[in-house]
Amino acid sequence: MNSLMPTPPAEAFSLLDPFGFGRAVFDYWRDAVERSVLYMDVMRERGNQYLEHIEKTKPNVLGFDAEVVMDGRTLPRPVNYELMRILPPAGIEVDPKSRPFVVVDPRAGHGPGIGGFKPDSEIGVALRAGHPCYFIGFLPYPEPGQTVEDVVEAEIAFLRCVIEHHPDSCEKPMVVGNCQAGWQIMMAASLEPDVFGPILIAGAPLSYWAGERGKAPMRYTGGMTGGSWMTTLASDLGDGLFDGALLVQNFERLNPANTWWDKQYRLYANVDTEAERYLNFERWWGGHVVLGGEEIQYIVDNLFVGNRLSTAQLVTSDGRRIDLRNVRSPVVVFCSQGDDITPPPQALGWVRDLYGGVDDIIASGQTIVYCVHDSTGHLGIFVSGSVSRKEHAEFTANIDYIDVLPPGLYETTVTSAKERDDAELIERDYLLEFKARSIEGLDRDVLHHRVDDDTRFATVARVSEINLGLYRLFVQPWIRATITPEAARLMRRMHPIRLGYKLLSDRNPLSVPLPVLADWVRRDRHPVDDSNVLRSLEKACSGQISRALDTWREIRDQSIEHTFLTVYGQPLLQAMVGLGGDAHVHRRQPGSEPEHRRFIERRQDELRQRVAEGGIHEAMMRSVIHVLGGAPTTDERNFKRLRASRAELEPGSSLSDFKHLVREQFFILKLDREAALAAIPELLAGERPEAIRSSLEHIEHVLAASGELSEHVRKRYEHIRELFGEALERVEPAASRQALVALHDEVAAEATAEVAARDEVKKMLEDAETKVDPNPAKAGPAKPASRSKKAAVPKATVSKESGDAGDEKPVAKRAPRKPRKR
Structure with a gap:
């Protein structure tokens, strides 16, 4: 039964044991002091790094x-x-x-x-x-x-x-x-x-x-400051230059828990392993630059506010x-x-x-x-x-x-x-x-x-124009007359973010002992882990501080959003800046303008005239796009096989040609899918049956790249097979007729050659019959004419069917012709 009772954690024994608790307190105190020294030394290195970087x-x-x-x-x-x-x-x-x-x-x-x-x-x-x-x-x-x-x-x-x-x-x-x-x-x-x-x-x-309510409060900043006049003020105080540290400060305010506590505590809690990562990031985060006053004013007026x-x-x-x-x-x-x-x-x-x-x-x-x-x-x-x-x-x-x-x-x-x-x-x-x-x-x-949010931001843009005009009329001349280049540089150097780097560097005399103390700590370091009860308590307290700052941030952001929506949602304010009429367009939408609609109509008319233009490559691409369009998703596997197939079918084609083909066939399918599919047999009309079958095999190979096809995709593919089959039915009879005509022409040519051979034989026989012997006295008894004729004519040139004097041994007939493959 005792074995079923839970075993208290080791921290409990250290609390019950006064000597053990004292050791835990001492170990934690020593570790905390060592971490503090190392932390301050890292901050000193950060300051030195910053000064080296900006110089x-x-x-x-x-x-x-x-x-x-x-x-x-x-x-x-x-x-x-x-x-x-x-x-x-x-x-x-x-x-x-x-x-x-x-x-x-x-x-x-x-x-x-x-x-x-x-x-x-x-x-x-x-x-x-x-x-x-x-x-x-x-x-x-x-x-x-x-x-x-x-x-x-x-x-x-x-x-x-x-x-x-x-x-x-x-x-x-x-x-x-x-x-x-x-x-x-x-x-x-x-x-x-x-x-x-x-x-x-x-x-x-x-x-x-754009934005979702309850999130991204930074979009309300322009309205809460009354527009872009403060940007102009900051540029005037910088003698025509805008300090980038101001932008960094705005970013840091978005997440105070990370800026004021989490980032620094993470370094302190893990200073033995976190120092290098922290210094690398701070090398970029602390490298503040300067923007031109005209540049930042253009950005705020035309982008952020306008x-x-x-x-x-x-x-x-x-x-x-x-x-x-x-x-x-x-x-x-x-x-x-x-x-x-x-x-x-x-x-x-x-x-x-x-x-x-x-x-x-x-x-x-x-x-x-x-x-x-x-x-x-x-x-x-x-x-x-x-x-x-x-x-x-x-x-x-x-x-x-x-x-x-x-x-x-x-x-x-x-x-x-x-x-x-x-x-x-x-x-x-x-x-x-x-x-x-x-x-x-x-x-x-x-x-x-939300349409009502558009009206509020349009109101901010109008208020910003009014406030900026008032500032430039009444305040800007006095600021520019007062600020000198030296005063502007001094204000940039005294910015709190920059001072945070400079004060913790070797240029501060108070930091002289830090590297010596840090080396001494590193040689004899005594870290403690989470088994120490005070270290666990430290992490718990850190979490509470971070959550408290997050809660304050949420309250702040909600208050800013509520104030913004209330102030700029007032019908009176909107009417005062000229946005009270229902007919006024608060937010221009170029996609709904008449000239854009006319452009779309012209583009569609051009594509309708090209539905039946092309050949086997257009038919293949149109088929693949149609089939894959029935799948919920697509990926690069189909693309790789399709491009490889095109390279095999059309060597030397470039990626730009391939891109043009894909986009054009997609446009045609999108415009009129039924007409585009019905035109596939026409695109294949001039191709050989072997090429059509090979193209269909390539399409099957491409579709197999993504594994098993869904039911919807399979139906689309079966439709493509039917269209290719229809094209084959159109092409194959024509191919058969062409083969028969070619066979007929070949037979007729051979028959013409045989007739010519017979005419030549007849002529040779007639010449032999009319020929006279020049010395008849020496000749023996007269021989029958038929035998002389026979001797004069080679056997191979005489056929039995010709009816000439070749009765004794007819020439062998030509072997029968093998049937041709269709």
């Missing part, structure tokens, strides 16, 4: 060797950006003919290099896949007069340079834009779509009014409209539910803003693929090693498939091969699957759009 001319945290290919400061409109070629590490070889990868770094307050921060970053994944890689970074200070348009034009020039360096590559560069770089790349692609290959935007906000990018309202200084519908490259949107800086609605809301439905996307020839991660944070989208090894690796491996994916809206998921029944058919550890989605489904599952 560099071109600071970045890029984890790969690189060489500058093009300097943006030499362009006609200079910018502080540069194009660098990544030098592959030892043991990694790249193929110059492969598609180049270009990673554009975000310039949102931090220093450059985050896209190639780790070996498992976006650059590392592309290098291991054999692609030549380039990196677009920036310098700490902008060029005088630099604008957002200048940066966009510079990025276009950089891409042209990359294309020139790879003349043997038949594919355009894939461009990766992280965070702020994402919307810059989309702007550039809408202006010059011909220089872009597939585009991956990770954690990039494009629709700034939301003009996702509604095609931006116009360049030379009159070009920035319309994201002009992008012709496939766009992959990668976002996360755990991202509080760019939540999924802000990353994907532009799709709903620009298009009235999937048919509009298809008519525009655009392919949009989105992937929503479950939990990773904003930085984890393009920094986390686990994300790079999974999502980014699959995007890179399947980029050719994404490039030929038919136009439309797709959701992609990454599944582990071990979790699937058809694991033997999967080449890698993960499989990237694509599922066609509708805008209505996207709105229901991700966007959660």
Whole structure:
């Protein structure tokens, strides 16, 4: 019975034993003091690292060797950006003919290099896949007069340079834009779509009014500050420069538990193992840069407050409209539910803003693929090693498939091969699957759009214009007259975030004993584990502090949201800024405009005329797209087999030709499926039966790549077989008639040859009969004429049926003709 009683934990005995409890207290006290010394020494190293980093001319945290290919400061409109070629590490070889990868770094307050921060970053994944890689970074200070348009034009020039360096590559560069770089790349692609290959935007906000209530409070910031006048004030205080530390401070305020406690306690609790990771991250997080006042004002006014990018309202200084519908490259949107800086609605809301439905996307020839991660944070989208090894690796491996994916809206998921029944058919550890989605489904599952919220944000935009005008009229002249360049630099240096680094460095005399004490502690370290009751109590208290800060954050965010909705939802305020009329359009939707509708109608008319144009390749592609369109998902396995089949059937065809074929046949099927399928026998009308049967075998081979077909897909495939069978029935009788005609012509030719031979024999016999002997006296008795005739004619040339003098031994008849195969 005693054996059934629970055994108390060891901590209980230490509490009952006063000497044991005293030892636990002493061990914990000694460990806590040692950890405190080591923690302060790590903070000292962080300060030294920060000072060393900001004093560099071109600071970045890029984890790969690189060489500058093009300097943006030499362009006609200079910018502080540069194009660098990544030098592959030892043991990694790249193929110059492969598609180049270009990673554009975000310039949102931090220093450059985050896209190639780790070996498992976006650059590392592309290098291991054999692609030549380039990196677009920036310098700490902008060029005088630099604008957002200048940066966009510079990025276009950089891409042209990359294309020139790879003349043997038949594919355009894939461009990766992280965070702020994402919307810059989309702007550039809408202006010059011909220089872009597939585009991956990770954690990039494009629709700034979008969001789900109760989440992402950062979208309310503009309304709570009264608009963009505070941005202008910050730039004026910086003598025309905007301090990036202000943006970093805004990011840190989003999660006070992590900023003020979790991040630092994690280092303190695991200082023996966490120091290196912490210092590596702080090297980038603390590398604050400066933005031009004109740049940041353009961003806040037109994007964050005005939301003009996702509604095609931006116009360049030379009159070009920035319309994201002009992008012709496939766009992959990668976002996360755990991202509080760019939540999924802000990353994907532009799709709903620009298009009235999937048919509009298809008519525009655009392919949009989105992937929503479950939990990773904003930085984890393009920094986390686990994300790079999974999502980014699959995007890179399947980029050719994404490039030929038919136009439309797709959701992609990454599944582990071990979790699937058809694991033997999967080449890698993960499989990237694509599922066609509708805008209505996207709105229901991700966007959660509300029309009344649009009216509130439109009110904020009007209030912002009013407040900005008042500031520029009454306040700005006084600020600019007071601030000098020296005063602006002093204010930047005194920013609390910067002081936190500088005060804990070797430049502070109080930190002189820290390295000596830290070395002494490391030589005789006495750590304790969780079995110590006070260490367990410490972790419990840490958890309570973190949860308390999270609770305060939730209360703060709810209060901000409630205040925003109440203030800017007032009908009186909306009427005062000119938004009270029901007929006023608060949010422009380009997809519903008449000229866009006319464009769609013209495009459809063009496709209707091409339903029956083409041959066997068009018939094959149309059939495969139709059959796979009945499956709930598709993946790269079908694409690989289909492309291999096309290469076998049509050697020398390029990926661009293949992409054009796929997209055109998809358009035709989407426009009129019944007419497109009915035209398949006509497309096969001029082909040989063997070619038709071979094409059908290739289709079967492609469909078998994904394993067993579903019932719906099998029915579609049976329909295709019937259509190919109909084509064979049309072709084979014609082939038989052609064979019979050829056989008849051959027999007639042989008969004509026999008649000619008979005529020649007759002539020879007649010549022999009329021939006279020149010396008849010497000749013997006259012989019968028939014998002389016979002797004069070779036996092989005389036939019994001819009736000539060949009675004695007829020539053998020709062997009977073998029947010909039809």
